[in-house]
Amino acid sequence: MTDETDTIAAVATPLGEGGISIVRIAGPRSLEIADMIFQGRRVPSKMPAGTFAHGFARSIRDGSIIDEVVLLVYRAPHSYTRDDVVEMQGHGGAACTRRLLEEVLKAGARVARPGEFTLRAFLNGRIDLTQAEAVADLVKAQSEKAAAIAVEQIRGHLGQAANNLYERLACIAADIEAMLDFDEGELPLSVAKGVAESLHLIYQEVTQLAETWNIGRALRDGVRITIAGRPNAGKSTLMNRLLGRDRSIVTELPGTTRDTIEENIIVAGIQARLVDTAGLRTTDCKIEREGIRRAWEQIKCADIVLYVIDSSQGLHQEDVNSLNVIGSDRVLVVLSKIDIGRNVSESDLSKFRCFPCCLITGAGLQELRNHLANVLSLKASVETQFVVSQRHKVLLDEACSFIKKATDLLKTGEEQALVLCACDLRGALEKIGQITGRDVSKDVLDQIFSRFCVGK
Template identity: 40%
Template sequence: MKEDTIAAISTPMGEGGIGIIRISGEESFNIAKKLFYPKSKISFEEMKPRTMYLGNIYDDLEKYVVDEVLMVKFKAPNSYTAEDMVEIHSHGGFTAVRKILNLVLRNGARLAQPGEFTKRAFINGRIDLSQAEAVIDIIRAKTDKALKVAVDQLKGKISEKIKEIMDSLLSVIALVEANIDFPEEEIPEASPDIILKNISYNIERLNYLKEKAGAGKILREGISTVIVGKPNVGKSSLLNSLLMEKRAIVTEIPGTTRDVIEEYINVKGIPIKIIDTAGIRDTKDPVEKIGVERAMEKVEGAELVLFVVDASGELEEEDYKIMENIKEKRLLIIFNKIDLGQKIDEKKVKEHLPGKRVVKISALRDEGIELLREEIYELIVNEVGSLEEGIIITAQRHIEAINKAIESLKEAKITVENNLPMEISAIYIREAWEYLGEITGDSVKEDILDAIFENFCIGK
């Protein structure tokens, strides 16, 4: 793979100001030289790296100028992939960028696989695996807070902490193995106390990282939040208020919402995937019935439920049925239409949903919406901890590797406490080191690499 020269379009397809075609590999410069004719009339070799040059992309076969572009070359190892690289910045649009890419492929490059540019950056040692994964998190970040966490990971903050623990484990492995291999030499003794102290200390460090994993998962993936209630209680109005735009159709006719509507909102840095559903009730309308079934499916898989009731009326049978279905969920009770006066029996609602908070709003008038946002934030933070402090682990793969490393270190601790041979404890400690190496890429397998990079877009 490293011998091939790869190319891809690195900007989204569609009309835009700029389209970027990226080329990486040994033949990058030779390919670009065949296509690019600079306006300054200097040779390709005379062009300075990391400097933009204006010129034309010319199709020698069909004898015409494809586009006026800017081109920049990056000489290895000072490039994204640590290989020779070229970027061609053309006008955005379907035709121009596709034509230039086809010319690049015709002249010796092959189309890059998803994430292959970043994979080469990892293989060539410019970034570790954790940093490579941060690239896709940056692209997919839905809030400023999620972006900051991803950028910290790209800077190597997580890798730095993991490598500190790996180095600590390696030092005790080396000490144990030296005592086994060279018992007559004057080297520090690998006493049980020293080994236990090292193991306990590193279990504590890993547990700290693990404690932040819940917050990290939320920042990376968001919270799936379903708005649920009987028809005409103001669910779609609530969605529109949270989004601060008229996304859902609102009428006085019950059952207007027939399908599921999904959008993201930002609640103090937490990405919330907000889902508006059809009003839940018994109906003979086949289309509305499908909507109700989909609503119940979404409720089942939701991480947070916003249960909306009409505070200006009495509780009805549909309300009780919904409460029965959601009582085990993480939820907030929302009394809507509070501007019309509260007639609902709050005590009865709390009897059916004990311990759940009530938020009173008027979605139509945008009253209480900021309080609702605060309640959503507090509910999440109270369960997963602060989203502000320390290193935050975001990837499920990293969490699993840390859990396995902790279990291996616990096994090592048991062997030491039971006075088993030191080489047995060394095996478990090395096992923990290898699990942590899956995070940084020091001990990762090819199938894990493939699974990581296939989630990237082509061109990154």
């Protein structure tokens, strides 16, 4: 997949107008290449680690000046990738940055693939796989919370948790393998009980970690908030109100919103995906029916449903049916149009948290906003350690079922149990090891690093 002995280069900043742009070079020939391009009072290959110099970048063919640069030298192993690394900071403009990179390539570097600098940091043992994955998450983070979780993971907290579980599990596995060697598979019941208890404890911890994924994923990728309700209830008006601008078409005609409309908002530092949907009703219109099918899809995958009821019209049987299907734990009921009439009694909706409001003036909406912010930040602070990646979640689940099988086997006390148990524990270890990248295939690495941007 990668030749770690060659020297790679890429533009590390977005291409376009800006204050500064950076060309990064990593690999054994970095300093030699920098010598060929850099013109200043200092020679890069003679500069000590962690120093910088001011000068000019020039064309290696005709010596013409490309840009005024500041050059930074990092020496192996004290660099991002653990190779020799040189960074050239030039003026932020697309044309001169591209030319600078071209010169670096002419001088012998190869264009870095997406995420290749970070891949090298992983392959060279500076960071584990969870930290590498968090780098991509941090770069892509859209909200403060998503960024904060990524930073925690870069600091190695998830990796440490996984390593801790791995080591404890490895001890138990080693004990069992030792018993297999010496006791010909016979395990005294008292010992079996102790081992099963230790395994159960680990099982609980792995399960707890896996369970943080639901909210962890939502915090990273955005909490999904779906607005639903019957036609004309005020769903699109609510969407526009929450966004603070007109995004959804609002009319007095029922059935205006036929497809789902999505927009991002930030609530309490957490990114949310707000989805406006078609009104729920029975209809013969094919297009509307498709819209309603999509609305239900959005309701099913929502973390929170804002169910809008036109309170001037009174509670409709269809509202009751829909609310029963959705269930009360994810639903906040918005009682709209209280300026026209209040014909819905909150006692009919006692299972649900209700927010009476006028969507035209915005009266009552602040309570809804506050409540949303509370719900979201509460979810975000319940745990300090979040699993945000589906890859980690799947591996933790698989490890869990191996550990459970091993524990159940121990309890049977059967002759073959120890052998099978040892086998399951090896399976669990392999899965947990894959989280930090102890044992990971080229395909998995390709998949992970393809998410990165070039230059990272």
